[in-house]
Amino acid sequence: xxxxxxxxxxxxxxxxxxRTAYIAGLLTNAFFGALISFVYIAVYQGRGEVAxxxxxxxxxxxWMTQALxxxxxxxxxxxxxxxxxxGDVVTDLSRPWxxxxxxxxxxxxxxxxxxxxxxxxxxxxxxxxxxxxxxDVATLVAALPALLLATxxxxxxxxxxxxxAFWMFDTTGLMLLANFMMSFFSxxxxxLAFFPEPLxxxxxxxxxxxxxxxxxxxxLGQLSGGALIEAYLLQIFWAIVLIGAGQLLLRxxxxxxxxxxx
Amino acid sequence: xxxxxxxxxxxxxxAQMQYRASFIFELFxxxxxxxxxxGVLLILFNRFDAVGGWSLYEVAILYGLSSISLSLVEMxxxxxxxxxxxxxxxxxFDGILLRPWGTFFQILASEFQVRRLGRTIQGFGxxxxxxxxxxxxxxxxxxxxxxxxxxxxxxxxxxxFVIGATICFWxxxxxxxxxxxxxxxxxxxxxxxxxxxxxxxxxxLSIVPLGMxxxxxxxxxxxxxxxxxxxxxxxxxxxxxxxxxxxxxxxxWRYGVxxxxxxxx
Numbered sequence: 001x002x003x004x005x006x007x008x009x010x011x012x013x014x015x016x017x018x019r020t021a022y023i024a025g026l027l028t029n030a031f032f033g034a035l036i037s038f039v040y041i042a043v044y045q046g047r048g049e050v051a052x053x054x055x056x057x058x059x060x061x062x063w064m065t066q067a068l069x070x071x072x073x074x075x076x077x078x079x080x081x082x083x084x085x086x087g088d089v090v091t092d093l094s095r096p097w098x099x100x101x102x103x104x105x106x107x108x109x110x111x112x113x114x115x116x117x118x119x120x121x122x123x124x125x126x127x128x129x130x131x132x133x134x135x136d137v138a139t140l141v142a143a144l145p146a147l148l149l150a151t152x153x154x155x156x157x158x159x160x161x162x163x164x165a166f167w168m169f170d171t172t173g174l175m176l177l178a179n180f181m182m183s184f185f186s187x188x189x190x191x192l193a194f195f196p197e198p199l200x201x202x203x204x205x206x207x208x209x210x211x212x213x214x215x216x217x218x219x220l221g222q223l224s225g226g227a228l229i230e231a232y233l234l235q236i237f238w239a240i241v242l243i244g245a246g247q248l249l250l251r252x253x254x255x256x257x258x259x260x261x262x
Numbered sequence: 263x264x265x266x267x268x269x270x271x272x273x274x275x276x277a278q279m280q281y282r283a284s285f286i287f288e289l290f291x292x293x294x295x296x297x298x299x300x301g302v303l304l305i306l307f308n309r310f311d312a313v314g315g316w317s318l319y320e321v322a323i324l325y326g327l328s329s330i331s332l333s334l335v336e337m338x339x340x341x342x343x344x345x346x347x348x349x350x351x352x353x354x355f356d357g358i359l360l361r362p363w364g365t366f367f368q369i370l371a372s373e374f375q376v377r378r379l380g381r382t383i384q385g386f387g388x389x390x391x392x393x394x395x396x397x398x399x400x401x402x403x404x405x406x407x408x409x410x411x412x413x414x415x416x417x418x419x420x421x422x423f424v425i426g427a428t429i430c431f432w433x434x435x436x437x438x439x440x441x442x443x444x445x446x447x448x449x450x451x452x453x454x455x456x457x458x459x460x461x462x463x464x465x466x467l468s469i470v471p472l473g474m475x476x477x478x479x480x481x482x483x484x485x486x487x488x489x490x491x492x493x494x495x496x497x498x499x500x501x502x503x504x505x506x507x508x509x510x511x512x513x514x515w516r517y518g519v520x521x522x523x524x525x526x527x
Contacts, residue, residue: 021438028442035449035458042314042457043306050309173287180295189302196308 004101008109026118030125033066037130051193060133063126064216065188070114072154073212074188075179080162081171100247107155133220142228143218149235150215156242157182166253187213207238270371278376285377292380300325300388314457319395320484321453326389327476328451331415333381339420341373342427350430356524365519366512404483407497411479414504418472419444421511428518447472456489471503
């Protein structure tokens with residue numbers, strides 16, 4: 001355990017070194033946050049609640065999605081795939097620790113750091129310029145497990161897709177589809193509450209809503225009591241499924257690993 | 263020069279067609295992934311009636327034009343994107359300098375991504391959807407402006423890609439801020455410019471004139487006026503403005519090439 005903690009800590013530190021890229025990324029997220037917020041302001045035009053969202057809820061939700069880009073909620077990082085393609089994966093596999101544990105700790109360290117700095121600063125811009133919702137301490141505390149689990153889920157899904165590189169020579173198309181599934185059905189592009197049938201039902205049965213939708217709603221105080229517990233359980237359920245599937249697929253991949261180059 | 267371009271690009275296209283299944287997968291993937299933006303628009307309009315007074319069909323025209331203009335540049339201009347960055351990092355640009363052709367031409371011909379047609383197709387679909395849902399009194403001026411709008415957008419996007427690549431001469435990396443302009447610009451031009459704050463409107467009408475490319479032409483097409491008093495006649499200025507923007511980015515490119523120092527590997 002100590003070892004994985006160290007990996008996470010190192011990865012956390014590494015993330016602090018690229019400051020200019022960091023600020024640029026933050027500004028990009030904020031710019032998109034602003035553009036989409038203006039769209040919501042323009043569609044509401046004085047209307048009250050729509051599907052349970054006031055204009056302020058909708059705008060706050062937008063800023064939350066932009067903040068969650070920092071935990072990988074929007075698209076999959078092809079980091080593992082790159083090591084499979086280059087052959088570096090062999091070095092990682094031969095290390096005396098769990099391969100999955102290594103990737104999970106690295107991802108959590110980096111992403112939680114990103115959430116803490118980039119994510120919160122992005123959201124702060126939304127608070128300052130668009131009056132995005134500011135949660136009270138109790139809501140924030142309740143949102144923390146949801147955010148943590150969402151980070152884990154986003155990683156577990158990405159890991160699973162990355163593993164496809166063991167079988168496919170070109171994963172561009174697969175990545176596109178996988179990213180589409182996540183960004184659309186997680187509620188990253190727009191709140192799931194706005195979805196018409198049958199899209200809403202489909203989204204309900206997929207794991208993706210446990211990432212953006214649940215985390216954002218918990219943060220915005222839209223979940224409380226039983227609904228909150230249910231949300232945690234949903235996230236834990238999908239975490240077990242996705243991590244389990246990742247482990248199984250990894251084992252299958254190990255049986256056919258072909259080392260390129262050398 | 264055109265025949266050489268055709269020959270180089272023809273080779274690229276043939277190469278991409280070699281992995282047929284992967285190619286079809288990507289084409290479909292791009293249509294789907296970029297089409298989802300239009301899906302978002304449809305879902306929004308399922309709940310709301312208008313965006314800043316614009317109906318679904320009217321916004322579909324903006325969206326379609328915006329999507330088409332970006333897709334064309336993604337198809338022909340991606341050589342200035344990640345592949346160029348890699349070229350800089352590996353010092354491969356030295357080889358470009360040694361050949362008896364212009365650097366701009368060579369980089370342009372170095373990449374041609376047919377799969378980006380996926381976005382063009384769905385953008386065209388959205389445009390047709392918008393036109394079919396409205397009764398537009400067509401004039402020849404409107405048709406000319408419609409084509410010019412998409413072209414102007416493309417020229418400005420190309421200029422942005424070139425600027426991004428030029429910055430690579432100093433930093434070895436395309437700054438992410440450029441993505442904010444390119445993809446942010448696409449998001450921005452998909453909706454009526456009037457809904458944004460004054461600061462955003464001014465920036466995208468002057469420094470990066472993407473706001474001028476599509477919005478005024480669509481106003482003209484739909485016989486609408488801008489609530490902030492933007493003159494519709496600006497639609498005619500879009501193409502010259504786009505040409506000027508591209509010319510300035512080319513001048514910047516030339517300056518960048520003259521300052522280029524090899525990484526020496």
